[in-house]
Structures are given as C-alpha cells and as structure tokens.
Amino acid sequence: MSMKANTRQVNGVMIVDLSGRITLGEGSVILRDTVRDLVGKGNKKILLNLGEVNYIDSSGIGELVSAFTTVRNQGGELKLLNLTKKVHDLLQITKLYTVFDVKDDETAAIKSYK
Amino acid sequence: MASLPRHRRHSSGGGSDRLATTNMVGKRVTLTLDSTLDSVNSAEESATRFAAGAGFDEDEIARISMAVREATINAVLHGNAYDPAKKVGFQLERTRDSMVITITDQGQGLDPNKIPDPLAPENLLKQSGRGIFLIRAFMDEVQIRQLHPGTELKLIKHVPGAAGDNKEASQ
Numbered sequence: 001m002s003m004k005a006n007t008r009q010v011n012g013v014m015i016v017d018l019s020g021r022i023t024l025g026e027g028s029v030i031l032r033d034t035v036r037d038l039v040g041k042g043n044k045k046i047l048l049n050l051g052e053v054n055y056i057d058s059s060g061i062g063e064l065v066s067a068f069t070t071v072r073n074q075g076g077e078l079k080l081l082n083l084t085k086k087v088h089d090l091l092q093i094t095k096l097y098t099v100f101d102v103k104d105d106e107t108a109a110i111k112s113y114k
Numbered sequence: 115m116a117s118l119p120r121h122r123r124h125s126s127g128g129g130s131d132r133l134a135t136t137n138m139v140g141k142r143v144t145l146t147l148d149s150t151l152d153s154v155n156s157a158e159e160s161a162t163r164f165a166a167g168a169g170f171d172e173d174e175i176a177r178i179s180m181a182v183r184e185a186t187i188n189a190v191l192h193g194n195a196y197d198p199a200k201k202v203g204f205q206l207e208r209t210r211d212s213m214v215i216t217i218t219d220q221g222q223g224l225d226p227n228k229i230p231d232p233l234a235p236e237n238l239l240k241q242s243g244r245g246i247f248l249i250r251a252f253m254d255e256v257q258i259r260q261l262h263p264g265t266e267l268k269l270i271k272h273v274p275g276a277a278g279d280n281k282e283a284s285q
Contacts, residue, residue, distance in 0.1 A: 024187055025151045057183055058248055062241040069239055086176070093251050094244055095233050 003027035003053075005034045013045040013110045014038050015081075019052030022060030031060070035067040035078070044076030045113045049106070051082030056090060068100060077101070081109050138168050138208040147186075147202040149194035149219075157186040157204050161215060164206045168213045169273055177252035178213065178271055184245040185217045185267045192245075193219030193265055208273075212254075215269040224265040226258040 003020040016034055021027050031048075038046055048067070056064075064080075071078035079101040083091070091097040103109035143164065147153035161182035165175040186202065194200035203218035224246075230237050232244045250256050255270035 023183075024154065024191070057180065057187070058242070058244040059187065061244055065239055066241045090248075093248070095238060099238060 003030050005030050007034065007038065010106075011110050013047050013113055014043045015047045015049055015106070015110075017049045017052070021055040021057075022053055022063060023055065023057045024059035028059045028063040031063045031067065035070060039071055039074050039076065044071070044074060046071055046076065046078045047081050047103075047106075047109055048078065049081045050084065050087055053087055054084060056087050061090060061094060061096065064100070065096065077113060079103055079109060079112070081106060138164075139210055141167075141206075141208045143206045145204040147190075147204050149190045149196050149198065149200050149202060151190070153202060153204075154183060154186045154190055157202075157217070158183040160204075161206060164208070165213060165271075168208050170213070170271070174271065178215075178269075181249045181252040181269055182215055182217070184249050185215070185269060188224070188245050188267070189217050189219035189221075189265070193221030193224070195221065211272055213271045213273060216266060217269075218261065218264055218266045220264045223260045223263055224258060225260065 003018065003022055003026060006017045008015050008017070016038070018031065022031055035046065046067075048064070068078045081103045083102060083104075088097070088102075091100065091102075101112070103112065141164075143160065145157070145160065147157065158179050162175060162179045165178045170178065186204070189202045190196065194202065197220075200220040203216070205214075205216040207214045207216070229246050230243055232238070232240070232247045237243060246256075246258075249267070249269060253269045254272050255268075257266075257268040257270075259266040259268070
C-alpha cells in the first residue's frame with residue numbers, strides 16, 4: 001500500500017495524517033516533501049499522526065529524523081502522534097523514542113506546543 | 115506489485131513453486147534480481163511467503179521480512195548503486211533447523227568492521243546507517259562476507275521446535 005499524507009490545521013498546529021508505508025522510495029519522498037513544504041511556508045508546529053502507518057523501514061526512520069531536525073533547525077517543533085506497535089518498537093530499538101516527543105492524544109498534543 | 119516471474123527464478127527441493135508447503139526442509143528458492151526498487155519489494159514479498167510456509171509466527175515473519183528488505187536495500191542502493199549492469203543474488207533456503215537468506219551484490223564491498231554504531235550519540239540523528247543494525251536486531255545470526263568485488267549477507271533465523279531443536283522429531 002502506498003503512502004498518503006493529508007494536512008489539516010488545528011489551533012495553529014499543522015497535523016499531517018499519514019497512512020500506509022513509509023519506506024525507501026515514494027513513501028519517504030512524500031513525507032520529505034510534505035514537511036519541507038510546511039516548513040517553507042513558515043509553519044513551526046508540526047504533528048505527524050502515524051496512527052495509520054503500519055510499516056516503516058530504515059529509510060522511513062531516516063526521513064522521520066530528517067523531518068525532526070529540519071523543523072528544529074527552523075526553530076520549530078515536530079512531534080509524533082499515535083504510534084502503531086511496530087513503529088513504536090522500531091523507535092525503541094533505534095533509541096529514537098526518547099529523541100522524539102511522542103503523544104497518544106491529539107488534543108493534549110496540540111496543547112503541548114509552546 | 116512486482117511479480118516474481120520477471121526475474122530469473124530457480125526452485126529446488128520441493129519440486130514446486132508453491133512456497134507454503136507443510137514440509138519445507140530442503141526447499142530452496144534462488145532469484146537473480148535487477149538493482150531496482152522493485153527488486154527490494156519482490157525480495158521482501160518472497161521472504162514473507164517463504165517464512166510463513168516455514169512455520170514462523172506473525173511477529174517473526176515481520177522481523178524476517180524487514181531484515182530481508184534492509185539487506186536488499188543495502189545491495190541495490192549501497193552495493194550496486196542502482197547500476198543496471200550489476201545484479202543482486204537472492205536465495206531463500208529452509209534447512210533442517212533454520213531459514214537462511216543469502217543476498218549478494220556486486221558493489222564496492224562492505225567492511226563489517228567499519229559500520230558505524232547508529233546508537234552512538236553522535237550518530238543518533240543521522241538520516242542513514244541503521245540497516246545492518248536492524249538486520250542484526252531481527253535475525254538470530256548475520257554473516258557478512260566480502261566477495262571482492264561485492265558483499266554477501268547471510269541471514270539466519272532458527273525455526274522454533276524444528277529438527278535442530280528436537281532431533282527425535284526429525285527421525
């Protein structure tokens with residue numbers, strides 16, 4: 001299944017609803033382009049909703065890290081929402097779970113931005 | 115979805131292309147893949163079907179499939195660098211007690227002693243460099259051999275309760 005990304009704005013936070021596989025190729029490119037587009041338009045509060053992402057490979061992990069540093073370098077914050085068990089486990093194994101600010105409630109996640 | 119018949123395919127041991135067999139010991143599937151993204155997906159799908167037929171549970175199948183995906187990405191992307199003249203060798207084998215996956219490329223060669231630790235603080239936020247780490251995390255044994263030129267990765271996952279674990283069961 002290919003990756004899809006839909007963006008919506010809630011209280012000043014850009015939420016990107018992702019679904020499918022974030023893998024080498026199309027999935028990683030869609031994520032990269034979406035985040036770069038948001039940052040390019042001056043958005044600094046970005047929340048990636050991974051609730052419908054059922055698979056991610058090392059390339060996808062790399063894109064998440066790249067998105068995180070891209071937003072941070074622009075003075076913004078990128079957080080993750082609704083990790084599936086597989087993605088959660090991968091972030092644990094790679095020690096990235098503590099790097100990302102991971103949320104499991106959208107309303108609380110929105111309120112957490114400064 | 116990429117289909118297997120696009121690649122050269124050899125199957126032995128079971129006398130059939132059907133992978134989901136009840137007795138897969140000795141079963142072997144050998145493919146020669148192009149250095150493309152489609153090959154990565156084909157290898158992953160083949161490994162998923164083979165692992166299911168070999169008797170692994172859902173979680174183990176997912177780990178094996180991901181390890182195979184990462185190994186094939188290494189071969190296609192880092193080894194052969196998408197060079198259409200270079201091929202990826204791919205073999206799935208069900209031995210007495212294990213599933214063995216062998217993936218070879220024709221690239222510059224990967225020195226196992228020079229693979230950075232992706233968990234080191236200085237590497238944690240790097241975009242790449244987690245492939246081999248994940249393969250090692252998901253498989254029971256990983257052997258890396260330099261071929262001059264190229265690299266061979268052998269990934270081994272032991273089958274729970276298989277012949278090697280219970281010798282009486284195989285006699």
